[in-house]
Amino acid sequence: xxxxxxxxxxxxxxxxxxxxxxxxxxxxxxxxxxxxxxxxxxxxxxxxxxxxxxxxxxxxxxxxxxxxxxxxxxxxxxxxxxxxxxxxxxxxxxxxxxxxxxxxxxxxxxxxxxxxxxxxxxxxxxxxxxxx
Amino acid sequence: xxxxxxxxxxxxxxxxxxxxxxxxxxxxxxxxxxxxxxxxxxxxxxxxxxxxxxxxxxxxxxxxxxxxxxxxxxxxxxxxxxxxxxxxxxxxxxxxxxxxxxxxxxxxxxxxxxxxxxxxxxxxxxxxxxxxxxxxxxxxxxxxxxxxxxxxxxxxxxxxxxxxxxxxxxxxxxxxxxxxxxxxxxxxxxxxxxxxxxxxxxxxxxxxxxxxxxxxxxxxxxxxxxxxxxxxxxxxxxxxxxxxxxxxxxxxxxxxxxxxxxxxxxxxxxxxxxxxxxxxxxxxxxxxxxxxxxxxxxxxxxxxxxxxxxxxxxxxxxxxxxxxxxxxxxxxxxxxxxxxxxxxxxxxxxxxxxxxxxxxxxxxxxxxxxxxxxxxxxxxxxxxxxxxxxxxxxxxxxxxxxxxxxxxxxxxxxxxxxxxxxxxxxxxxxxxxxxxxxxxxxxxxxxxxxxxxxxxxxxxxxxxxxxxxxxxxxxxxxxxxxxxxxxxxxxxxxxxxxxxxxxxxxxxxxxxxxxxxxxxxxxxxxxxxxxxxxxxxxxxxxxxxxxxxxxxxxxxxxxxxxxxxxxxxxxxxxxx
Ligand SMILES: Cc1cc2nc3c(=O)[nH]c(=O)nc-3n(C[C@H](O)[C@H](O)[C@H](O)COP(=O)(O)OP(=O)(O)OC[C@H]3O[C@@H](n4cnc5c(N)ncnc54)[C@H](O)[C@@H]3O)c2cc1C
Numbered sequence: 001x002x003x004x005x006x007x008x009x010x011x012x013x014x015x016x017x018x019x020x021x022x023x024x025x026x027x028x029x030x031x032x033x034x035x036x037x038x039x040x041x042x043x044x045x046x047x048x049x050x051x052x053x054x055x056x057x058x059x060x061x062x063x064x065x066x067x068x069x070x071x072x073x074x075x076x077x078x079x080x081x082x083x084x085x086x087x088x089x090x091x092x093x094x095x096x097x098x099x100x101x102x103x104x105x106x107x108x109x110x111x112x113x114x115x116x117x118x119x120x121x122x123x124x125x126x127x128x129x130x131x132x
Numbered sequence: 133x134x135x136x137x138x139x140x141x142x143x144x145x146x147x148x149x150x151x152x153x154x155x156x157x158x159x160x161x162x163x164x165x166x167x168x169x170x171x172x173x174x175x176x177x178x179x180x181x182x183x184x185x186x187x188x189x190x191x192x193x194x195x196x197x198x199x200x201x202x203x204x205x206x207x208x209x210x211x212x213x214x215x216x217x218x219x220x221x222x223x224x225x226x227x228x229x230x231x232x233x234x235x236x237x238x239x240x241x242x243x244x245x246x247x248x249x250x251x252x253x254x255x256x257x258x259x260x261x262x263x264x265x266x267x268x269x270x271x272x273x274x275x276x277x278x279x280x281x282x283x284x285x286x287x288x289x290x291x292x293x294x295x296x297x298x299x300x301x302x303x304x305x306x307x308x309x310x311x312x313x314x315x316x317x318x319x320x321x322x323x324x325x326x327x328x329x330x331x332x333x334x335x336x337x338x339x340x341x342x343x344x345x346x347x348x349x350x351x352x353x354x355x356x357x358x359x360x361x362x363x364x365x366x367x368x369x370x371x372x373x374x375x376x377x378x379x380x381x382x383x384x385x386x387x388x389x390x391x392x393x394x395x396x397x398x399x400x401x402x403x404x405x406x407x408x409x410x411x412x413x414x415x416x417x418x419x420x421x422x423x424x425x426x427x428x429x430x431x432x433x434x435x436x437x438x439x440x441x442x443x444x445x446x447x448x449x450x451x452x453x454x455x456x457x458x459x460x461x462x463x464x465x466x467x468x469x470x471x472x473x474x475x476x477x478x479x480x481x482x483x484x485x486x487x488x489x490x491x492x493x494x495x496x497x498x499x500x501x502x503x504x505x506x507x508x509x510x511x512x513x514x515x516x517x518x519x520x521x522x523x524x525x526x527x528x529x530x531x532x533x534x535x536x537x538x539x540x541x542x543x544x545x546x547x548x549x550x551x552x553x554x555x556x557x558x559x560x561x562x563x564x565x566x567x568x569x570x571x572x573x574x575x576x577x578x579x580x581x582x583x584x585x586x587x588x589x590x591x592x593x594x595x596x597x598x599x600x601x602x603x604x605x606x607x608x609x610x611x612x613x614x615x616x617x618x619x620x621x622x623x624x625x626x627x628x629x630x631x632x633x634x635x636x637x638x639x640x641x642x643x644x645x646x647x648x649x650x651x652x653x654x655x656x657x658x659x660x661x662x663x664x665x666x667x668x669x670x671x672x673x674x675x676x677x678x679x680x681x682x683x684x685x686x687x688x689x690x691x692x693x694x695x696x697x698x699x700x701x702x703x704x705x706x707x708x
Binding site: 053 | 212248562586672674692
């Protein structure tokens with residue numbers, strides 16, 4: 001883990017959670033610059049092995065900013081995304097990686113404060129876990 | 133050799149890093165970012181610019197394509213929500229496939245988030261741009277999918293903004309459903325007498341607009357009605373209109389939301405509110421509009437009036453200025469002076485914002501005998517009510533802070549605009565709400581009526597406080613935007629849809645149930661059955677991709693290879 005703190009990869013969604021994360025920036029809310037965001041159309045499109053790949057490559061945690069009930073594509077998006085996280089955690093267990101390094105939360109398009117708070121909490125939790 | 137030679141293995145990419153004036157440049161050292169990426173594989177041009185979106189920079193990009201035979205760009209600037217189309221347009225004009233442009237967000241998600249840490253922001257920007265280059269190297273040319281659109285618009289809210297939008301839409305040949313919650317169209321203007329700056333009577337203005345609406349058979353008006361649900365996709369949305377227990381479903385191509393504002397309601401006791409002789413600006417307007425001759429309140433003649441400005445505005449959670457209220461109050465004082473030229477009028481203000489031509493009204497009101505007293509932000513006037521007497525004290529900054537005491541017959545609280553409580557509509561249409569509670573456009577100047585919800589536009593005072601003319605102008609802007617999409621008859625849909633590698637697919641069919649749009653089917657002959665995805669039916673969510681046990685499905689623009697390359701790029705510069 002670098003001095004600047006845990007490296008976190010956030011998967012966001014183009015229409016819902018990414019605008020929420022943008023809003024946090026527009027409001028100059030701060031979190032660690034080691035947090036970086038990769039936006040997709042929908043979190044149900046995440047392959048479990050991307051999460052594993054990210055952690056194996058050097059990220060200390062992966063945060064999935066899902067659409068919750070707001071997904072424009074899928075009524076059951078929250079359930080599907082949770083299943084993907086579950087599958088990723090199974091793959092991590094096989095590799096002996098702590099499954100607390102993956103976290104999912106619903107972030108809406110105006111959830112700037114909630115995102116900032118949750119990402120800070122996640123960063124702090126990863127700090128106690130130490131380097132991946 | 134052609135720059136768009138798609139057989140070439142390593143694409144030629146240009147990287148542009150925006151300073152966005154100081155928005156990025158004040159926190160991210162863009163020079164260092166350029167330096168970090170200029171030697172990455174594929175990068176043949178790397179430079180920074182004061183504004184990458186400026187005309188001059190766009191021209192330089194086009195020149196670079198010709199000179200350097202570019203295959204794609206990486207533009208590191210603001211959120212892609214703002215400029216994806218700008219830079220795709222530049223690519224198109226330069227002869228580069230627009231889907232080979234990667235926009236990297238180093239403003240909202242970097243410089244603005246890390247204003248407290250320029251070193252951290254710079255190092256993060258380097259990683260984000262490196263990842264953008266890695267993604268761009270794997271971008272393939274794609275071509276938009278065209279689908280027919282429905283030439284019909286739902287306008288929600290029948291105030292001046294919504295009515296004017298409906299008229300404009302009908303005039304360009306689009307059908308309109310104008311949906312108003314109240315029993316009558318007109319909104320706030322429909323209840324007003326003479327209005328600034330032109331003196332037109334609000335009720336008459338609305339009456340004329342109603343006649344215009346009646347003349348256009350393409351406009352169907354639903355009063356006492358609300359929108360309770362929305363489904364479908366861009367250009368073809370299905371909405372439910374509910375009116376007195378009746379539910380109608382209609383298909384529309386675009387939705388314009390023009391649901392207006394509410395007036396601030398002071399708390400009891402706030403500047404004496406609750407006393408019959410302390411009224412809000414809307415109440416005062418009713419007093420002026422509903423009678424003639426000298427002003428009477430509570431059975432008593434009103435010979436002197438004190439206006440207290442900015443009540444409930446620019447304080448606490450409501451930090452914004454409501455823009456209209458200074459002008460509306462000055463204008464009301466002119467109407468009061470017309471009713472009774474001898475009435476004494478005192479305006480107690482913080483800052484007087486009678487902007488533009490409205491300044492003339494301010495001059496006129498002073499000529500007619502209005503007095504203006506200025507109080508400090510943290511020292512508002514005190515109102516005490518003692519039976520029949522109102523006593524008002526104020527420290528007037530214009531007379532060196534002298535304490536002045538007034539005993540007016542009537543106090544008018546100049547109240548501003550507050551967002552309308554509209555939870556059901558906000559939930560049904562997933563409308564983006566800003567910190568101030570008004571609806572949010574993508575960008576106040578660049579995309580002033582569009583929201584992050586595709587096909588849902590906003591107009592009028594639901595966006596922010598606006599005067600009637602400003603509301604009408606934005607109603608027209610929304611109409612123009614909706615018409616620009618629907619008059620073409622077809623919408624160009626994003627070609628970033630899922631595709632199956634038929635060589636890798638073993639025809640297991642696992643993916644079929646994952647698509648709620650029914651876009652996947654099994655096709656084939658003679659024993660080899662594979663999944664195929666109908667491009668026009670695919671919405672590009674990618675939900676089928678993780679269901680394939682053989683990783684045979686990719687979402688274009690977000691392929692397995694691109695996502696892995698991006699993840700690796702985001703770790704660039706990692707200390708080992
Ligand atoms: C006291 C006062 C005096 C003013 N004087 C002037 C003046 O002199 N000059 C001037 O330029 N401006 C003046 N204004 C400002 C002017 O009223 C506004 O600029 C204008 O009303 C904004 O128009 P709008 O259509 O955006 O909103 P509104 O007038 O608020 O209309 C919105 C409409 O949407 C409807 N609606 C809301 N929610 C829903 C829903 N969920 N479903 C369906 N329908 C819905 C509402 O019922 C309403 O009819 C004054 C305002 C006030 C309060």
